[in-house]
Amino acid sequence: MAHAPAAAPIIAFQEVAKVYGDTAAVRGLNLTIATGEFYVLIGPSGCGKSTTLHMVNRLSEPSSGRILIDGADASTLNPVGLRREIGFVFQAVGLFPHLTVGENVAIAPRLLGWPPADIVTRVAELLEIVRLPPQAYLHRMPAELSGGQQQRVGLARALAARPRIMLMDEPFAALDPLTRDDLAADYRAIHDRLGLTTVLVTHDMTEAFLLADRITVMHSGEVVQTGSPQELLNAPADDFVRSLIDTPRRRAKRLAELMHVGAGT
């Protein structure tokens, strides 16, 4: 059992299972995520990590067990209200193609009925945060932007209503490596600056190590190990975790060798 986080949990999974037909996508899931934590769920495709993420804001409902948000049972909360208070970023981005960048970012405040003037200020502020100068991007259509720029808009849209929780489903997976590192580093800074709690799903162990405070490794719908990057590296729970952390380790070793040879000549 992993050690309990010091702060009060903002999200807690208690014996959660999700069953589709007769196959269990997730079973016996117990997680506690502390306020302010950058939490990464990692595992191969089909391990149940995305399903887990979708259950937090009730895009998907658990078949059994309970999910607590700030101590309240999520199944008793209004799903629409819950989603408006939680930011969500997808791999597919999912910008509304018929709306401008500004209109996409403004959508959640608009649904919450903010005064129009506040929305205008907020949109400009958000575009600055994601480093898309408003004067250049406000009135552009999503189709005119690159993949990385689109994901920055997606990020701004998710942050618009000042959520305390951000859910991110492989947000950087479809981007080229340079853009990915750039955006990932930018987002980690935003997370710290705004004091967010982030749950990020990925299958890229390097990304997980670089971003996470804590990592949960999932396999076939179950938790294999939870711990800090350090704990995972030092004490992998089994061969599966060992194989997962092997790749970044091997890459790092090879890079170190190359740099050593280069320095030597």
Place this chain on the structure above:
Amino acid sequence: MSPAIAGALARLPEYLSQHVLLSVSAIVLGCLISLPLAVVAARSAMLRGPALGIASVIQTIPGLALLALFYPLLLVLSIFTQDTFGFTFRALGFLPALLALMLYSMLPVLRNTITGLTGVDPAIKTAARAVGMTSWQSLLLVELPLAAPVIMAGVRTASVWVIGTATLSTPVGQTSLGNYIFTGLQTENWVDVLFGCVAAAGLALVIDRLLALAETGMAQRSRVRLIAAGVGLAVVIGASLLPLVGRTETHVVVGTKSFEEQYILGALIQGRLMKDGIGATRRDGLGSTVVFNALAANDVDVYVDYSGTIWANHMKRKDMPGRAAVLKNMAAWLKDKRGIAYVGPLGFENAYAFVMRRDRAEALGIKTLSDLALHARGMKIGGDYEFFGRPEWKSVVKAYGMKFAEQRQFQANFMYRAVVDGDVDVIAAFSSDGRIAQYDLQLVTDTKSALPPYDAVLLVSPRHANDGKLLSALEPLVGAIDLSSMQRANLMVDREKDKKTPEQAADWLESVIKP
């Protein structure tokens, strides 16, 4: 400009305004039903199959049949509401045409809306949920705007179909551009037929282009295109409907069946009523049974029928008591059973009449049907498509022991050429047809009264049965039109050279009938 085109142009405002009013109402009503239905069906696979299935089946019903079906349906319904709730509505004209066309417009709108909505990228729909949209907000803010170009394409298809099919609403008593086509076909006025086709096609084309502009405007999110399309539609529809604005509600409807004599008499009656300050409109080209039922139901107020038709078809009588007795019994039956007022006979008959070439009749010494029966075995007889199946023919065969070598059926217009050219020896013609005189054909008289009388009679609907002003405007027509005048008026419309419109023939008839 040729008088034929000028005449067609003069009727354009009336026909076009009615056509546009009908089509636009049908499309708007169709969309009001199809759109919500499609939204529900797009979210429920269980409803999608049946909704599309029913709409497809409706689409396979021929347009004319669908329109024709609504008239009896509404008639029964209006009788029911009259009996049960004490109110009634017009089962003829606008309503049946509107309902049939509305059903016709549904399939393309339904299919395209469902396709458009189900085709929205699932990632975008998930995003809509994830930002906290309710299902309703997702539909209005995301799914419908994204599906709009596809939906608009469906509306466009529906509009073109409806504008085209609306030309078929003439036989159920709704004025439309189809009036040109139907009367033109009957009177062989090809200028009218062509004019109607071009006008309907032109209207469809203009509306189609404007809706196409709206469609690309939606697809490219171009406000300029959308505004241009909206303004264009408003101008076209508004201008077309202008003749309807400020028009006084006319309270007398003159009906006609679908042949030239009826169009001439309809125009004549309308002219008389207007001259006496009675507002009158025409419903041309109605089916024979449709117009009778419409009169009884007050959907039509005045029309000319023929005593033999009412005797056999509506009174179901098989006996032949003679011309005067038929009129007397008919008048009493109309009043007692249907509340219809019988104004009187116009003065001529349009009966089945056996005619042959004068030289041939004289050579064989044929004057009566009894004479004809003696030579029949070696002769060919021609008739229209229904004649040899009608009771009149059976009655003649029975009375005279008639048996011909061959019976041939013709389209009525070709029958006269056939007897003149000697393809057949004798034809069952219509006694008021102008071509009997034109070709100098010999009438073979029915001395045994085997053929029922077909006096042209003027009838008035129950609601105007005691309308003194209307009746006194019509009464001068009683006994005023003799057979040869009617034949000459009919010939003006039938002949190839110097062909006149029914209205022109009616003017001529008005000038020669007794004051």
